[in-house]
Amino acid sequence: MASVSSTSSSTSDLLSSAYSTSTTSSSSSTSSTSATTDPSDIDWSALVEASVQAKLSKADTIDLKITANQAKISAYEQLQSLLDDLSDAADALRAVSGTSNSSTDVFLNRAAYLSANGDVDAASSLSATVEDGTDVGSYDIQVLQLAKAHKIASSVVASSSEDLGYSGVISLGTESGSSVELTVTESMSLADLAEAINDQSGTTGVQATVLKVSSSQYQLILSTSETGETISASTVSGDDVLTSLGITDSTGALANVLQESQDAIVTLDGITATRSTNDIDDLLDGVTLHLYQTTQSDPDTESDVSITIEIGADVSSAKTAIQALVDAYNAFRDFVTTQQTLSSDGTASDDAVLFGDGTMRSTTLSVYSALTRTVGENSMALIGLSFDSDGTLVLDEDTLDDALLDDLDSVKALLSFQMGASSSDLMLLARGTNVPNPFTLDVTVDASGALSSASVNGDSSLFTVKGTRIVGAAGTAYEGYSFVYTGSSSKSIDVSLSTGIAELLYNTSSDASDSSDGTLQTLIDNLEATDTTLQTKSDAIRSAAETYRTNLTNRYARYQAAISAAESTQDYLTALLDQ
Known part of the structure; x- marks a missing residue:
């Protein structure tokens, strides 16, 4: 039998296991029997795959490390987000007036509180909107007169859609504003005229409405867009359209005034002020008064009827901010609790990716320490905060309401800087x-x-x-x-x-959650850098394994060809011996 040379010990092993022959002979006669293995019976692909997988096992181990790191990164990012929420909630309660963070100070939110003096409905008479940071104070207000728009009407016409039959040019506007000349044609109806007037109302300050008095009676109503203004109307040329419609009389004066314009008149702590609008925003700095009705019905009792408006802290905003702080802390606590969960066999559960993590533990202790901090003689109990049996932060709203209404300064001192x-x-x-x-x-x-x-x-x-x-x-x-x-x-x-509780909470949570240089971001960056290095190694191993697969496949193909050639030679020699 022809011999087949091997370039390596692995090749010899392969050939010895994949191909064998045996020959027997006797002295009286020459005979030969052979046992061969058909190359097609060998699972060459399995042999290649087994060899490649042996090399890929290192990459698989690296990939498992990457997966574990990614799970930890995800957990750190979730913790980072929860601490960021806690930081935002604390930020609203930590700032003081005069700092660069004053725009987020919930204690600078202002509200107007109204109370009636005498026989008057305060809420029905006026309301007020107050800008944050406005100086607190108390003021006595009387509404003596409301500002009103000027309103005039035309005579009655039989239809709003039939042609009026007038042709001319009219001028329309307000005495203190701009006027516009409008062309009226014979084919225009009352509705058409109203539309033409409204098209120019942005300039003239005059609006038009068609009033249906009955099925055969219609009137054109003109009114000023703003209170305290007076309508100015005159005929420029052509037909005297305004007089024909009954808007002006033969002298050019307004013929049918429904409501005279007037300014609003109020007194503030006894000082009388007049404004052209019922929304007064320049009487008190940061306060806009909205007037609805006068505060007296009988002039004889005018001095006895007024409304006290108190500008003070918006305690409802403070309450909402404190509740947001409670919610943010409990969400953070729930996450930490999950990360400390044990499975039935006493090991960390699958969800506890950060089990025993030092950074999470130290941050948790700092947050707890901030919450339980005593400032002066007060603690979080002042605002109704306490921990229940499982560590959840709970809020007693009645206690909080009492503290906000009766001792707001102590609440601010407890929470803020x-x-x-x-x-x-x-x-x-x-x-x-x-x-x-x-x-x-x-x-x-x-x-x-x-x-x-x-x-x-x-x-x-x-x-x-x-x-x-x-x-x-x-x-x-x-x-x-x-x-x-x-x-x-x-x-x-x-x-x-x-420094107060909210200030301490803000510093602790923001130091950990800061997305640029916080402690958690540093851990995340380090893990991502490690994963990048590990991925490069894994990719290199897998690339080398694929190259090895190609080379091994080609090598085994040569082995198969060599085996086939050897068997062909063996068959030929056997045939010669048989002859």
């Missing part, structure tokens, strides 16, 4: 995350009254002066703090700073 200063010339513009001990800020101005320096205990390097701003230097206890000084003389100002 506070600054006390011995001079109103110093205001807080921005703050850092640390809270320095009480200090005396020595402010110096030059001969022109401009701010020149600021120091504590004689150390002027602690602050940088920029115009009227005093900015804490980096690396000091005052880093992140920025003050505005509005005084014109040198002064020593005692300053005390304190």
Whole structure:
């Protein structure tokens, strides 16, 4: 039998297992028997796949690591989102007036509270909208007269759709505004004339309506768009359309006035004010009054009837913000609880991807510590907050309502950042995350009254002066703090700073959830970088395995050809021996 050479030990093994022969002979006669294996009986694909899979097992192990990392990244991102929600909820309750975050301070939300003095329905007489941050105060208001629009009517005509038969040019507008000349043709109906007038109402300030008095009686009603204005109407040329319609008389005066225009008249703390509108937004800064009816029906009792309007904190907004904080904390707590769940065999459950995670544990402890912080003599119990048996944060609304209505200053002190200063010339513009001990800020101005320096205990390097701003230097206890000084003389100002529960919650949650440099984002970035490296390794192993598959398939094809050639030679030699 012809021998088949092998280029490797694996090739020899393959051939010995896939192909064998045996030959027997005797001295009296020559005979040969052979046993062969048909190459087609060998599962070459399985042999190739087994070899390739042996190499791919390393890539599979790497892929499992990537999958585990992706699950952890997803969990970190969910935790990051929940902490971001908690941060937003705390942000509404942590800011104080004068800081750069004042626009989010729920305690600067304002509402108007009305109460009647005498026989008057306050809510039916007026309402008020108040801008956030408006100064609080109480005012006594009387509505002596409402502003009214000017209204006039034409004579009665038999149809609103039949041609009027008039041809001419009229001028229409208001005495204090602009007028427009309108062309009236014979084919125009009362409805057509009203449409033409309304097309120009944006310029003239006059609106038209066709009033159906009965099936055969129609009138054109003209009114000013704004109260306190007076209609001006005259004929320019052609037919005297206005007189023919009964809008003006033969002298050109308005013939049928339904309602005279008038201004609104109110008194504020005894001072009389007149406005052309019933929506008065320039009487009190930040307050718009909406007038509905006068506050007295009998002039003899005018001085005894009024409405007290109190501008104060919108406690309903504060209550909503506190409830949002409770909801955000409980959502965060539920997630953390899930990550600490054990399965029946005592190991971490499949959902507990972050079981034992140090960052989650430390953040949870910081959040809990912030919530249970005592500020002065008060704790979260002041606003009706407590933990139930399973750690859920619950809110007693009655306790919260009482605290908001009766002791709002204590609620603000408990929740928000506070600054006390011995001079109103110093205001807080921005703050850092640390809270320095009480200090005396020595402010110096030059001969022109401009701010020149600021120091504590004689150390002027602690602050940088920029115009009227005093900015804490980096690396000091005052880093992140920025003050505005509005005084014109040198002064020593005692300053005390304190932080509340919401401030602490905000700092803790935002430090962890910040999408740029928060602790969770750092972990996410590191895991994603690791996955990128692992994926590169996995891809390289799989690419090499596919190359190996191709080479091995080609090699086995050569083996099959060699085996077939050897068997063909064997068959030929056997035939010769048989002859």
